Amino acid sequence: MNIKPGEYFLQGNEACMEAAVLAGAKFFAGYPITPSTEIAEGLASMLPEAGGEFLQMEDEIACISAVIGASWGGAKSITATSGPGLSLMQEAIGYAAMTETPVVIVDVMRGGPSTGQPTRASQGDILATKYGSHGDYQVIAFAPANVQEMFDLTVKAFNYAEKYRVPTFILSDAEIGHMRGLLTVPNEIKIVNRKEKGIRRSDEAYDVPDDLVPPFETFGKGHKATVTGITHTAKARVEPEDPTIHQQLVKRLNDKITNNRRDINKWEVIGPESKTMIVSYGSASFGGREVAAKDDRVGLLRLKSIWPLPVEPIKEVASKCEQLLVCEMNLGQLYWGIKRVALEAGCKRVELLSKIGGDPPSPGEVRHKLREMGAI
Amino acid sequence: MRPEINLKHCKACDICVYMCPNDCFSRGVDISDRGYFAAVVSAPEKCFNHGRTKKLICELCVLSCPDQAISWKDESTGDEGSGNEHQTG
Amino acid sequence: MDIFDFYRKDQWPHVFCPGCGNGTVMNCFFRAFDKVGWKLDNTVFVSGIGCSSRIPLYINSDAIHTTHGRAIAFATGIKLSRPELDVVVFTGDGDLGAIGGNHFINGCRRNVDLDVICINNNIYGMTGGQASITTPHEYISTTTPRGNREYPFDLAEIAVAAGANYVARWTTRHVHELTKSIVASLNKKGFNFIEVVSQCPTNFGRRNKMADPSALLEWFKESSVRRDKARAAAVDHVDLNLAGQITTGEFVSRERECYHERTGGSSHGDGH
Numbered sequence: 001m002n003i004k005p006g007e008y009f010l011q012g013n014e015a016c017m018e019a020a021v022l023a024g025a026k027f028f029a030g031y032p033i034t035p036s037t038e039i040a041e042g043l044a045s046m047l048p049e050a051g052g053e054f055l056q057m058e059d060e061i062a063c064i065s066a067v068i069g070a071s072w073g074g075a076k077s078i079t080a081t082s083g084p085g086l087s088l089m090q091e092a093i094g095y096a097a098m099t100e101t102p103v104v105i106v107d108v109m110r111g112g113p114s115t116g117q118p119t120r121a122s123q124g125d126i127l128a129t130k131y132g133s134h135g136d137y138q139v140i141a142f143a144p145a146n147v148q149e150m151f152d153l154t155v156k157a158f159n160y161a162e163k164y165r166v167p168t169f170i171l172s173d174a175e176i177g178h179m180r181g182l183l184t185v186p187n188e189i190k191i192v193n194r195k196e197k198g199i200r201r202s203d204e205a206y207d208v209p210d211d212l213v214p215p216f217e218t219f220g221k222g223h224k225a226t227v228t229g230i231t232h233t234a235k236a237r238v239e240p241e242d243p244t245i246h247q248q249l250v251k252r253l254n255d256k257i258t259n260n261r262r263d264i265n266k267w268e269v270i271g272p273e274s275k276t277m278i279v280s281y282g283s284a285s286f287g288g289r290e291v292a293a294k295d296d297r298v299g300l301l302r303l304k305s306i307w308p309l310p311v312e313p314i315k316e317v318a319s320k321c322e323q324l325l326v327c328e329m330n331l332g333q334l335y336w337g338i339k340r341v342a343l344e345a346g347c348k349r350v351e352l353l354s355k356i357g358g359d360p361p362s363p364g365e366v367r368h369k370l371r372e373m374g375a376i
Numbered sequence: 377m378r379p380e381i382n383l384k385h386c387k388a389c390d391i392c393v394y395m396c397p398n399d400c401f402s403r404g405v406d407i408s409d410r411g412y413f414a415a416v417v418s419a420p421e422k423c424f425n426h427g428r429t430k431k432l433i434c435e436l437c438v439l440s441c442p443d444q445a446i447s448w449k450d451e452s453t454g455d456e457g458s459g460n461e462h463q464t465g
Numbered sequence: 466m467d468i469f470d471f472y473r474k475d476q477w478p479h480v481f482c483p484g485c486g487n488g489t490v491m492n493c494f495f496r497a498f499d500k501v502g503w504k505l506d507n508t509v510f511v512s513g514i515g516c517s518s519r520i521p522l523y524i525n526s527d528a529i530h531t532t533h534g535r536a537i538a539f540a541t542g543i544k545l546s547r548p549e550l551d552v553v554v555f556t557g558d559g560d561l562g563a564i565g566g567n568h569f570i571n572g573c574r575r576n577v578d579l580d581v582i583c584i585n586n587n588i589y590g591m592t593g594g595q596a597s598i599t600t601p602h603e604y605i606s607t608t609t610p611r612g613n614r615e616y617p618f619d620l621a622e623i624a625v626a627a628g629a630n631y632v633a634r635w636t637t638r639h640v641h642e643l644t645k646s647i648v649a650s651l652n653k654k655g656f657n658f659i660e661v662v663s664q665c666p667t668n669f670g671r672r673n674k675m676a677d678p679s680a681l682l683e684w685f686k687e688s689s690v691r692r693d694k695a696r697a698a699a700v701d702h703v704d705l706n707l708a709g710q711i712t713t714g715e716f717v718s719r720e721r722e723c724y725h726e727r728t729g730g731s732s733h734g735d736g737h
Contacts, residue, residue, distance in 0.1 A: 026546065027542065029542060053546060055541070055542075055545060057538065058567050058570075058571040061535060061538065061568075062535065062538035062541075062567070062568055062571070063538075065532070065538035065539045065542065065568075066538050066539065066541050066542030066545070067542060068531075068539060068542065069511070069529070069531075069538070069539035069540060069541065069542025069543040069546070070543065071542075072529060072542075072543060073542065073544075073545075073546030073547035073550070074546065074547065077542070091532050091533075092532055092535065095531065095532050217527075219509050219529075219543060219547060220506070220509065220547055220549070221506075223527065224473075224505075224506075224525060224526060224527060225527045225528070226527075226528050226529075226530070227528065227529040228522065228530035229530065229531070230530065237475070238522060384478075385477075385478060387478075387482075387484070389483040389484030389666075390677070390678070390679060391484060391489075391678050391682065393679070394678075394679030394682055412483070435641075436641075438492070439489070439492050439496065439641070439644065440489045440492070440638075440640045441492065442483075442484060442486065442487065442491075442492075443478065443488050444468055444469075444472075444488065447468075
């Protein structure tokens with residue numbers, strides 16, 4: 001049964017699976033991995049009731065493969081995993097990008113590398129989602145920071161995956177996945193479905209031109225679709241040797257996301273005119289949020305989407321403030337990207353507060369760093 | 377019916393020469409347009425299907441040709457029958 | 466159906482070397498497909514990476530050419546999201562047994578309604594002739610220049626042990642038997658597996674004194690033993706398949722309930 005509009009007190013992972021079913025997910029393939037397992041467990045009973053299919057596969061490679069396959073069968077598909085699983089999925093993520101398959105991957109991040117800290121939060125997979133597979137490709141990634149966003153952004157992840165035919169991530173972490181909080185399910189939810197070959201609907205996906213995102217050729221509808229990870233032409237002819245065709249294809253796959261950054265990126269700003277701005281996302285933003293709410297000298301830019309890199313909002317705050325503090329639960333994965341944009345926009349100083357080990361940076365730690373920077 | 381080799385497809389692997397139990401085929405001596413010594417049907421009268429019009433038997437050559445180059449030709453009318461009609465043999 | 470209604474004319478001729486067994490299997494598959502009366506528009510062909518995995522790209526139907534070794538996982542997703550479609554997997558020995566071994570074993574066990582045809586040419590052909598998991602003991606490849614020190618995998622026996630619904634093995638020398646087995650497999654529900662021992666004259670035969678495709682076919686003919694006889698004659702030989710003999714025949718034909726018959730569609734009613 002779909003969740004009814006109203007208020008709920010739910011876990012982050014539960015909000016994610018409720019949103020998935022509401023967004024129209026019809027296929028899930030998963031493999032048990034802490035801290036994402038609740039999503040698989042929940043969907044195992046919810047999806048069949050919603051007319052979908054749940055499958056527990058033999059490993060994460062099989063999960064993502066089955067999910068891509070199901071997407072070509074026409075089902076909105078989702079998988080959930082954590083760091084080690086994400087590492088296994090990388091080849092197929094590149095395949096999904098190359099074949100323009102809409103899939104949603106929930107990565108409930110935990111401390112890495114390797115087995116690391118299965119039950120503790122981290123933001124160590126930020127670069128792995130974007131640069132983990134070989135070749136040049138783009139993905140979309142959202143970073144929820146509370147239970148409500150876990151819900152909202154999961155719906156959005158499906159919508160954007162469908163609209164741009166691209167693998168889309170929810171970069172949650174053990175903290176948010178296991179956090180319980182208030183969830184308001186709205187009366188109406190905007191759902192976007194992929195454009196299909198030979199069909200014209202008044203759907204948002206159809207606003208994107210066909211030469212940027214070609215219509216989807218669902219299997220079993222007589223399209224005689226050829227899906228291949230080899231360099232191919234628009235008519236799916238395999239051309240692995242032709243430099244021009246490869247340039248055109250890969251450039252388009254990247255352009256369709258980067259050119260539509262303004263449509264995709266989501267963020268929140270507290271105190272936009274502050275002299276010092278904190279840039280953060282996910283659970284790393286908890287401390288900064290509390291500081292920014294109480295101190296006029298400090299503001300917060302909280303990124304709700306990470307990939308494609310939200311250049312515009314970073315530029316906007318960086319051009320107005322004196323210094324920037326990037327707050328992350330890794331050793332600075334998004335820091336370099338943000339620093340580059342901020343320095344180009346005229347910001348004088350960009351500092352990093354990184355914390356690993358499982359606990360998000362506390363307000364005290366953020367204040368300490370800000371004092372070091374002379375901001376407060 | 378007699379087997380016929382499509383020179384556009386034949387890559388001269390000579391599997392038909394090996395497979396045919398009646399030695400209907402022989403290795404080619406002329407180079408085809410594609411640059412292969414395409415096999416030739418040198419003795420069609422030895423074929424099991426010689427003189428038959430419908431019921432195709434044997435068909436080892438048609439089935440084993442990797443390049444789909446062998447098809448059946450109707451001897452009486454000269455029409456090219458498809459090598460891949462429903463066979464009952 | 467004419468044979469070139471079945472293939473994509475614009476992709477013809479295919480990339481396979483002269484004498485490659487892939488074309489023979491395509492021929493036999495087309496015959497069987499035509500005989501069982503399946504519709505191209507209702508069939509999805511799935512493959513991984515390798516020579517044999519290029520076959521779906523030539524078939525005039527929905528085709529998905531996936532990552533190396535994962536064809537069965539992709540096919541499982543397609544079949545379960547669209548149970549009304551027929552799904553056929555073309556794969557090779559390296560794709561299925563080496564990199565995709567886990568998916569193969571679990572595919573047999575899960576018993577989703579798939580037809581898997583493995584073209585086993587005993588070598589990695591596309592990359593230039595490296596030893597594969599089915600290269601016979603002592604045979605030469607580019608990575609085993611002094612002869613293969615390992616023993617080959619018996620894919621068909623693994624499928625039997627892992628619970629596939631239908632398992633058969635033939636060689637490209639057995640075209641009629643192969644066609645019959647494909648017909649049987651297509652007509653059967655569940656995970657059906659056919660291994661076709663095939664010739665790679667370019668990369669396997671050439672290095673093993675069988676450069677001529679017909680020499681390889683003759684080798685297949687001489688070393689093929691029907692499974693019932695193989696069992697009785699040389700029990701200890703069966704697991705050393707291809708090293709001295711190729712066990713051919715229909716290995717098993719079961720009637721296990723397939724995965725989506727149990728959970729698919731609307732049969733979820735008795736959930737709690």
